[in-house]
Amino acid sequence: MAASSSSFTLCNHTTLRTLPLRKTLVTKTQFSVPTKSSESNFFGSTLTHSSYISPVSSSSLKGLIFAKVNKGQAAPDFTLKDQNGKPVSLKKYKGKPVVLYFYPADETPGCTKQACAFRDSYEKFKKAGAEVIGISGDDSASHKAFASKYKLPYTLLSDEGNKVRKDWGVPGDLFGALPGRQTYVLDKNGVVQLIYNNQFQPEKHIDETLKFLKAA
Amino acid sequence: EQRLASPPLSNDPTLKSTWTHRLWVAAGCTTLFVSLAKSVIGGFDSHLCLEPALAGYAGYILADLGSGVYHWAIDNYGDESTPVVGTQIEAFQGHHKWPWTITRRQFANNLHALAQVITFTVLPLDLAFNDPVFHGFVCTFAFCILFSQQFHAWAHGTKSKLPPLVVALQDMGLLVSRRQHAEHHRAPYNNNYCIVSGAWNNVLDESKVFEALEMVFYFQLGVRPRSWSEPNSDWIEETEISNNQA
Numbered sequence: 328m329a330a331s332s333s334s335f336t337l338c339n340h341t342t343l344r345t346l347p348l349r350k351t352l353v354t355k356t357q358f359s360v361p362t363k364s365s366e367s368n369f370f371g372s373t374l375t376h377s378s379y380i381s382p383v384s385s386s387s388l389k390g391l392i393f394a395k396v397n398k399g400q401a402a403p404d405f406t407l408k409d410q411n412g413k414p415v416s417l418k419k420y421k422g423k424p425v426v427l428y429f430y431p432a433d434e435t436p437g438c439t440k441q442a443c444a445f446r447d448s449y450e451k452f453k454k455a456g457a458e459v460i461g462i463s464g465d466d467s468a469s470h471k472a473f474a475s476k477y478k479l480p481y482t483l484l485s486d487e488g489n490k491v492r493k494d495w496g497v498p499g500d501l502f503g504a505l506p507g508r509q510t511y512v513l514d515k516n517g518v519v520q521l522i523y524n525n526q527f528q529p530e531k532h533i534d535e536t537l538k539f540l541k542a543a
Numbered sequence: 544e545q546r547l548a549s550p551p552l553s554n555d556p557t558l559k560s561t562w563t564h565r566l567w568v569a570a571g572c573t574t575l576f577v578s579l580a581k582s583v584i585g586g587f588d589s590h591l592c593l594e595p596a597l598a599g600y601a602g603y604i605l606a607d608l609g610s611g612v613y614h615w616a617i618d619n620y621g622d623e624s625t626p627v628v629g630t631q632i633e634a635f636q637g638h639h640k641w642p643w644t645i646t647r648r649q650f651a652n653n654l655h656a657l658a659q660v661i662t663f664t665v666l667p668l669d670l671a672f673n674d675p676v677f678h679g680f681v682c683t684f685a686f687c688i689l690f691s692q693q694f695h696a697w698a699h700g701t702k703s704k705l706p707p708l709v710v711a712l713q714d715m716g717l718l719v720s721r722r723q724h725a726e727h728h729r730a731p732y733n734n735n736y737c738i739v740s741g742a743w744n745n746v747l748d749e750s751k752v753f754e755a756l757e758m759v760f761y762f763q764l765g766v767r768p769r770s771w772s773e774p775n776s777d778w779i780e781e782t783e784i785s786n787n788q789a
Contacts, residue, residue: 435761436733436754436771504759527751 395496398522402513405491407462407484410470415484421517424457426536428510429497433465433473437508441529442479448533449480455540464489464506500526512536514543550641558644560651568651571658571689574665578682585675595679602680604742606687611737611744615753618736619768631656642728645696653692661689687739695738698724716740733770
């Protein structure tokens with residue numbers, strides 16, 4: 328399960344808890360601040376939800392939290408363009424662990440820190456046999472500029488329109504005002520083994536995934 | 544624009560106080576004094592002592608937060624053509640290039656812009672309200688905002704040239720310290736924005752409040768803050784450039 332240990336845990340938590348009943352919210356643009364009508368929906372869904380889940384155990388709660396792509400589930404395949412405009416499918420990486428990190432955008436401070444931290448530990452990921460893939464809503468040209476500016480040795484995928492982000496159910500931060508920063512570790516069979524979410528401590532994604540890969 | 548093109552010389556007339564500057568500072572201080580008087584007299588009349596004092600303390604603490612938010616906003620957004628605060632933005636941009644200029648600026652010259660703001664804000668409050676607790680808050684908050692540019696100038700001073708009392712207050716953490724504010728003038732230029740007591744600096748920087756706000760503005764409005772871009776020559780202190788070249 329995702330460890331949401333950012334300084335905005337409360338927000339993450341509320342966002343996560345509402346996810347199963349967020350159908351109406353999710354179909355809206357992922358990053359818009361909830362409007363008045365969706366806000367009442369927001370609080371309403373929290374209430375109904377908590378009264379509904381109170382008798383169930385925490386393990387089934389974990390299942391409820393990540394309605395889209397959960398731990399233990401085979402990651403759905405997708406095909407997106409990389410920084411060179413070449414289409415890349417997730418299934419191509421079957422046979423080795425994959426660290427797939429969703430980040431808000433190229434050239435923003437947290438994302439630059441995160442990308443550079445993945446770059447600096449890239450050898451360690453290779454040693455663990457893992458592939459690192461970054462994914463955001465920026466286009467291939469933006470990814471190319473970002474990757475060459477910071478000499479990023481791994482693939483950046485262009486999820487224009489944030490379709491994959493929505494399909495995977497990556498939760499937003501600050502009530503949906505920010506695209507979430509969430510990393511998935513898939514095993515060599517493409518099954519999700521770790522989900523880690525932390526918007527404001529981007530370097531922790533590297534520590535947590537490396538720790539997990541080493542332990543696995 | 545001309546002010547940004549070259550650093551003002553120490554005898555530059557733009558650093559000197561004019562009578563208009565002095566009048567604005569006097570007007571600002573008068574509105575503060577009226578607010579203080581209403582708080583003290585009102586407090587005596589209604590036998591309140593603790594509440595106005597606590598409100599005053601809250602004013603001091605919150606003024607530091609206010610100075611930080613304002614300083615962050617004008618450092619990162621807008622330019623000299625921005626309505627109302629354009630001159631302030633231009634001045635703060637110039638301040639990043641020639642930080643030491645503030646120490647050569649005369650007192651009223653440095654404070655007159657904030658004194659105008661205080662006059663226009665506190666005068667109506669003086670006329671409209673009599674509550675001693677409210678004025679306890681207003682007078683310290685407005686005093687700290689008006690004098691924040693003086694505290695800021697002191698933060699740029701050298702220990703040997705500052706009055707010993709100022710150094711003592713800085714060392715006690717009651718006024719923004721020279722060390723803390725020096726951090727603000729180093730890359731990545733995105734921290735330590737508060738210039739009254741500096742009490743909020745660690746809180747704001749560690750909780751990444753400004754970073755979160757910058758991200759929200761970027762994703763909701765598409766505006767990039769200045770501190771995200773590589774520091775250009777306008778932001779790097781000129782002495783640093785010459786050091787790097789040497």
